[in-house]
């Protein structure tokens with residue numbers, strides 16, 4: 001039976017990409033509000049309560065408000081914002097990162113999409129910590145570059161207005177909104193030192209975790225590669241590879257959308273210096289692709305339906 005889906009924030013960067021991925025899917029019918037009523041709280045309340053699924057593509061405060069508008073016990077919610085990622089009663093919407101998570105999403109009423117950067121961090125590190133190859137009490141550092149669509153309409157507009165702006169390092173206050181979910185879901189003792197940046201590319205990101213394996217202990221890069229390869233074996237979304245002949249990883253200014261998550265394990269010849277790197281589309285597996293994957297799982301469908309793989 002066709003399920004109704006209301007995207008609250010449908011004309012934002014993430015909302016538009018979700019609608020594209022759902023277009024032509026007979027399993028879902030989109031509930032849409034006219035432009036002049038899309039921020040009207042009564043119109044939103046009605047659409048939310050009339051729908052089987054609501055996908056929140058809103059700033060955090062508006063996402064919190066949207067949840068407060070639910071007055072039934074049936075509407076199921078996927079929140080793309082940061083508002084509920086470590087909240088009680090919400091399942092973390094990253095099916096692959098630990099055993100049992102797909103089942104938790106399938107049965108959940110409230111699912112919170114992971115942040116784009118944590119998708120890379122947790123995809124790389126969480127399975128290795130869970131299996132005892134990396135320590136939970138290590139002071140992890142993460143460098144990252146993102147396409148400017150990661151900052152939504154406001155950052156897209158800024159890059160349009162400032163044609164000389166090529167690179168922006170930020171997070172200088174050590175309070176990035178993604179820190180709590182990385183710590184919580186990797187089970188870390190310390191916050192990650194996170195150095196994010198933005199480049200003049202619309203979409204795409206690299207998340208890069210340098211590790212002195214020699215200082216950690218006896219584990220080496222080939223073991224990390226072997227473990228991650230086995231953990232994600234069979235996934236149509238997540239791939240794992242060693243450095244091989246790779247000498248560079250690239251993001252182009254106009255890369256095509258993708259819902260894939262590519263993981264790379266690079267190391268020096270002896271394997272005691274490592275860089276764990278994730279490449280993904282911040283609007284794909286980092287946002288809209290993840291939302292559609294979660295919707296598929298919650299609806300009991302093939303989780304890759306409608307994805308760009």
Ligand SMILES: NC(=O)C1=CN([C@@H]2O[C@H](COP(=O)(O)OP(=O)(O)OC[C@H]3O[C@@H](n4cnc5c(N)ncnc54)[C@H](OP(=O)(O)O)[C@@H]3O)[C@@H](O)[C@H]2O)C=CC1
Pocket residue numbers: 008009010011012013014015038039040056057058059060062080081082114115116149150151152153154282283286287
């Ligand atoms: N962009 C990305 O790569 C990622 C984004 N996210 C998260 O997804 C959410 C949406 O982000 P993004 O699409 O980038 O943001 P955008 O700024 O592109 O879009 C947000 C949309 O929400 C609308 N909106 C704001 N307040 C309200 C309200 N009270 N009622 C109804 N609509 C409202 C805005 O309206 P208007 O058009 O009038 O401004 C806008 O269309 C955010 O929480 C973001 O952090 C998560 C992962 C990655």
Ligand SMILES: CC(=O)N[C@@H](CCC(=O)OP(=O)(O)O)C(=O)O
Pocket residue numbers: 080081082114115116117146147148149150151152155177178196197198286
């Ligand atoms: C480039 C840029 O500004 N990126 C955003 C994160 C994008 C994202 O993933 O936001 P969510 O937390 O909603 O997932 C930032 O650093 O705040």
